[in-house]
Amino acid sequence: MLLTHPSAFSKLDEIDDTALIQLVYVSSLTVRSRLSATIFGEVEGHARDYNEQHGITGTLCYGNGHFLQCMEGEKAKVAALTRRIFADKRHKNVQVLLLQTISHRSFADWRMRLLFLERWLWSPATKKQAAQLSPYLPFAPNGWSAERTEKFLQVIKTFDTPPHIKAAGITYNAFGNMVRHIAAPHQAFLVVQGFLSVLLVVGLVLLYL
């Protein structure tokens, strides 16, 4: 069930205000936000305080330019937060994957834990989690079915801690992380190519002088 904003909100309207619900949506980071190194800290910081005050639990996952957020709580509270999040200009292409009433929370102990689903950011200590998450990588939740989304949530809710991030990981913005990931394994190649390019330019200049 992929729901766009208006259909998700009309479905929300049909649910009793005090019912316990779970809402899972996906979105993409805007290009501008990919250049911001602070967006994850800002969102997580805001979410922690606000969600705790309003009894909203869940998880926010980011990887490969996509967000997947699961929110659980009283319908009226989740609906109010959802409206604010969907209006946030830092992300786009918002689609609701799951919207259902629930009898109990899956993430009762998680205020709004941020998980990075980028393999190259994880330290070797996350081997077990990496194996469990590998069927979901590269992270592209925008095409997921409700069943796949449920299975993914089943996996991550068993984690005591989020995948461990390498010390220097999140000091880069999302774009910087991508460049680093692509360039790092090919450093020697890029140096040799650079050197050969300089020789070629010098050769051509000498030839035509």
Ligand SMILES: Cc1cc2nc3c(=O)[nH]c(=O)nc-3n(C[C@H](O)[C@H](O)[C@H](O)COP(=O)(O)O)c2cc1C
């Ligand atoms: C992907 C994403 C997820 C977010 N999740 C939350 C959240 O769980 N709780 C929260 O309070 N703000 C969250 N925010 C921030 C809100 O969109 C918004 O900036 C914040 O509630 C402040 O709203 P205001 O500017 O209307 O005061 C999220 C933002 C993004 C881009």
